[in-house]
Amino acid sequence: MSDFLRINRDGGVAIVTIDNPPVNALSFHLREPLMQALVELRDDASVAAVVIVCAGRTFVAGADITEFGKPVQQPDLRAIVATLESITKSTVAAIHGTALGGGLELALGCHFRVADTGAKLGLPEVKLGLLPGGGGTVRLPRLVGALKALKMIVSGAPISATEAHAAGLVDAVFEGDLTTHAVNFARELARKGGPFTPVRDRDDGLKETDLAALDAEAADLARKARGLDAPIACALSVRNAVTLPFDPALAAERALFVKLVGSDQSRAQRHLFFAEREAAKISAKDVVKRRIARIGVIGAGTMGGGIAMAFANGGYPVTLLETSHEALQRGLATIDKNYSVSVTRGSLTEDAKRQRLAQFTGSTDYADLADCDLIVEAVFEDMAVKKEVFGKLEAVAKPGAILATNTSYLDIDEIAASTSRPQDVVGLHFFSPANVMKLLEIVRAQRTAPDALATVVDLARRIGKVAVVVGVCHGFVGNRMLAARGSESEALLLEGATPRQIDQVFTDFGWPMGPFQMGDLAGLDIGWRNRKAQGLTAVIADTLCEQGRFGQKTGKGFYLYENGSRTPVPDPQVEALIRAEADEKGIAPRAISAEEIIERTLYPLINEGAKILEEGIAARASDIDIVWVNGYGFPVGKGGPMFWAGLEGAGKIIERLEYWHQRTGKDVFKPAPLLKTMAETGSWEAGATV
Ligand code: 3H9
Numbered sequence: 001m002s003d004f005l006r007i008n009r010d011g012g013v014a015i016v017t018i019d020n021p022p023v024n025a026l027s028f029h030l031r032e033p034l035m036q037a038l039v040e041l042r043d044d045a046s047v048a049a050v051v052i053v054c055a056g057r058t059f060v061a062g063a064d065i066t067e068f069g070k071p072v073q074q075p076d077l078r079a080i081v082a083t084l085e086s087i088t089k090s091t092v093a094a095i096h097g098t099a100l101g102g103g104l105e106l107a108l109g110c111h112f113r114v115a116d117t118g119a120k121l122g123l124p125e126v127k128l129g130l131l132p133g134g135g136g137t138v139r140l141p142r143l144v145g146a147l148k149a150l151k152m153i154v155s156g157a158p159i160s161a162t163e164a165h166a167a168g169l170v171d172a173v174f175e176g177d178l179t180t181h182a183v184n185f186a187r188e189l190a191r192k193g194g195p196f197t198p199v200r201d202r203d204d205g206l207k208e209t210d211l212a213a214l215d216a217e218a219a220d221l222a223r224k225a226r227g228l229d230a231p232i233a234c235a236l237s238v239r240n241a242v243t244l245p246f247d248p249a250l251a252a253e254r255a256l257f258v259k260l261v262g263s264d265q266s267r268a269q270r271h272l273f274f275a276e277r278e279a280a281k282i283s284a285k286d287v288v289k290r291r292i293a294r295i296g297v298i299g300a301g302t303m304g305g306g307i308a309m310a311f312a313n314g315g316y317p318v319t320l321l322e323t324s325h326e327a328l329q330r331g332l333a334t335i336d337k338n339y340s341v342s343v344t345r346g347s348l349t350e351d352a353k354r355q356r357l358a359q360f361t362g363s364t365d366y367a368d369l370a371d372c373d374l375i376v377e378a379v380f381e382d383m384a385v386k387k388e389v390f391g392k393l394e395a396v397a398k399p400g401a402i403l404a405t406n407t408s409y410l411d412i413d414e415i416a417a418s419t420s421r422p423q424d425v426v427g428l429h430f431f432s433p434a435n436v437m438k439l440l441e442i443v444r445a446q447r448t449a450p451d452a453l454a455t456v457v458d459l460a461r462r463i464g465k466v467a468v469v470v471g472v473c474h475g476f477v478g479n480r481m482l483a484a485r486g487s488e489s490e491a492l493l494l495e496g497a498t499p500r501q502i503d504q505v506f507t508d509f510g511w512p513m514g515p516f517q518m519g520d521l522a523g524l525d526i527g528w529r530n531r532k533a534q535g536l537t538a539v540i541a542d543t544l545c546e547q548g549r550f551g552q553k554t555g556k557g558f559y560l561y562e563n564g565s566r567t568p569v570p571d572p573q574v575e576a577l578i579r580a581e582a583d584e585k586g587i588a589p590r591a592i593s594a595e596e597i598i599e600r601t602l603y604p605l606i607n608e609g610a611k612i613l614e615e616g617i618a619a620r621a622s623d624i625d626i627v628w629v630n631g632y633g634f635p636v637g638k639g640g641p642m643f644w645a646g647l648e649g650a651g652k653i654i655e656r657l658e659y660w661h662q663r664t665g666k667d668v669f670k671p672a673p674l675l676k677t678m679a680e681t682g683s684w685e686a687g688a689t690v
Helices: 028-043 077-085 102-108 124-128 136-144 146-155 161-167 178-192 211-224 230-243 246-261 264-279 302-313 325-345 350-357 383-396 412-417 450-462 478-486 489-495 499-509 515-522 524-534 539-546 572-584 594-614 621-631 641-648 650-664 673-681
Strands: 005-010 013-018 049-054 090-095 098-100 112-116 120-122 172-174 295-298 318-321 360-363 374-377 402-405 425-430 439-443 466-470
Touching (some): 005 028, 013 178, 028 077, 049 178, 077 102, 090 102, 090 178, 102 120, 102 136, 112 161, 112 178, 120 161, 124 146, 124 230, 124 264, 136 146, 136 230, 136 246, 146 211, 146 230, 161 172, 172 178, 230 246, 230 264, 264 466, 264 621, 264 641, 295 302, 302 325, 302 425, 318 325, 325 350, 374 450, 383 412, 439 621, 450 466, 466 621, 478 621, 489 539, 489 572, 489 594, 515 524, 524 539, 539 572, 594 650, 594 673, 621 641, 641 650, 641 673, 650 673
Parallel strands (some): 013 049, 049 090, 090 112, 112 172, 295 318, 295 374, 374 402, 402 425, 439 466
Antiparallel strands (some): 005 013, 425 439
């Protein structure tokens, strides 16, 4: 009856098949025929039961996100679910793949839900800066209890079919042909006869709600929300499900949804959803990819070990190479310890740990890398050392093996040119800890072959990384912009700001931590070494390092960390050091506002991003946003630096950059021409030279 929906009959059971590729989103062109079908089947006396199934790889994965921000076309999801609930014969949702967001809300409109063993169910709206707006916050608690619903809705994480079954969300789990099972299930219900109670009228899950426990959990979640509105709205709506009758609770959910869907935070998070998928698209996608069966990692230190774990976690056998037996054993022991921590935390089973460890082969002999299809070096950040490693690799790596460097700054074109196979050389810039951090900057060197690039992009997806392809420059996208962000740090301190004050401005903005806390966490010695290599100085950070204050690992840095604590405590000695340096330079301290801190740190960050776009180092502004959100903790509710620039106003940013450029003469404040294009057109892409 429509390109997106068909009805088949099996005896008295009507099977409604939704077919709206790729993920069966509830687009308007599907909602219209779906509504029509439900009305028709409700009024058809020959129909004893209705089964809703989906064609393709998944059950309905939610509302159509591209429709948000536009006028709602009726029927909307709420009208569809209400019609579904008005059907008195039994209704069954047959779930395979993922029932997410509006998809699960549609299923909650049915009397029963059955699922394939591999199915996942969840309400991930919070990740889009929303709350479930199709009745999810009001119906889910009625089945699984308010506390569990709260956790599911605020985390946005889906649960397995088995867990959903145990929780009462799913009535049966089947292996094999789901439609046949669902039809038999529905037929049996029809045979037994009703009445069937719609979820809105059930209260199984609500009976024993401990409101105090719910409020305590909600308060905890609100603390962790870091300025995001959606988690708080989710918690409030679940509470309403407990304290209000169904209809007022549903109306309150709607009001919260309408408010959130029009908010900048949700726009920002929706932007990130599509940006992440866009970043995975490269022009070389149609080439035949190379086969990756075994991966070599050189260096079993923190970075190499983490990279090796990332590959092992993705199911790849790894040969881990070190220079000495002792260093190798140390590296392997750390990996073992890291997995044990996961087991203790309950995120990994003993069995899974054993399987992952079995993926590792240790070696101290380059010849053992001969059977690897990809080799990633994670050795000391020094051009001569890297070139030596690539020289050795050339001698042992099989033809066509991809040779990758994990350098954070160095010129990969120079590394590639030192080999006879530059077409096989690529940068894989992992972020520490590499087994945890989602971001992977894939650095395409001038001569990297399209098939090598396509292979590593695909590999990144397989190991669960968010990959962004970038070009070669000092620090690539992320670290180059980080340098711009930090270029005024010392000046701000000398002029009167404290590390604590600057960090507070950052956390108020929504960052998980400020630049000084981050420096202390990463180790101040890293920046010190980099500066020395480039002949640069940073008087305060350098002095701290000279005093052996490297940050958390030495118990002291910009802050004090007492008795192994990770909580930064302001240190009067550091403040005295800053004042002494300022006095020596004749700088009188003055009050520095939060606004000024933002202008002198985040505006240069955006400006550098614009330069990166002009140079074609990043292909899209949204790629830069993905780098910053996934690698550096830029707040998701602000959508990444380039999206936030649009919210802040490029015109205002230019004006303030020009002001600071005049005052300081520093290049980081010289507005990039593309910033002007952005101010005029409202789009980064309009004038991009990529
Ligand atoms: C909601 O439901 C609100 C309601 O409560 C209230 C309503 C009133 N819409 O991710 P993939 C596209 S909010 C539009 O690469 P996978 C995606 O952009 C929604 N488009 O596939 C991509 O397009 P392209 C709550 C969507 O197999 C293509 O489909 N639901 C949507 O790796 C393939 O996507 C969610 O948040 C959508 N809902 O993963 C679930 N979903 O090829 C969002 C996907 O042009 N979706 N697209 O780049 C997902 O999490 C994943 O897509 C899924 C499949 C796990 C389903």
